[in-house]
Amino acid sequence: MTYSPEDLKHRFESDTVGRAMALVGERWSLLILRECLFGVRRYGEFARNLSIPRPTLSARLKTLVEAGLLDRVLYAIDPERHEYRLTQMGRELFPAIVTLMKWGDKYLSDPEGPPILFRHKECGQISETYVACRNCGGDIEYHTVTPEPGPSGVKR
Template sequence: MAYSPEDLKHRFESDTVGRALALVGERWSLLILRECLFGVRRYGEFARNLSIPRPTLSARLKTLVEAGLLDRVPYEPDRHEYRLTQMGRELFPAIVTLMQWGDRYLADPDGPPILFRHKGCGQISESYVACRNCGGDIDYHTVTPEPGPSFGNG
């Protein structure tokens, strides 16, 4: 059964995309998370790699720690590093998908700056969204939105 936009009008009241963007959608937060996914952990490395103003970096790191995406872990007396939590690591597919979209439409003429080599097969890899049940591609044309368990709980 297909649902019209009017049938799904309550989707905005409990919109998890909006909630996720409120948490990680700000430019610096997403770039900090990208750096973490590529192994950066220390404040100075973030500041250097991102050329981010230090007050902004401090505020974003604090927000990401409070939200449960990063842990602040001591590594020397009075020094800390930031490690991704499970919640933070699970953003990897979303960040890679966004990166691949940028590579496709916004890359330099020479191509993308980063490629992923799959450890399992040794080949340069591209990720894609697939159905966990049948393995088929999930894209704009292959799914139909329908109300979920919290539909209308706004």
């Protein structure tokens, strides 16, 4: 089926990709989230691991907390300090970050191979991730799906 520009207007008015990128698409924000997914929680660890300017780190952490991706909680050992923990919303970015990492591993990795591998706890094997249909298990790729208006994209 071919859609007219008017039929596709919903893609731009309700653009969740654009909204997501506005929130996490900035380089430092995505790298902070990646570090969180790998277990980093403290300000000093972020600064050290990422070599990020401290004013930038503070600003990005504040934005991620305000957006609901991270919680800022008192650090148990030192009540004068805080740590940052992923919320459910933040943890659910894991598949997106792993998919981006997989693409980077394929096209941008060093000749020796990728810097990080994931061992699946359930089977003990190095995991190969892919996007699949929850209904039939088939691969989801650009040529195996057809975009169509969703509930918030339907003309009123």
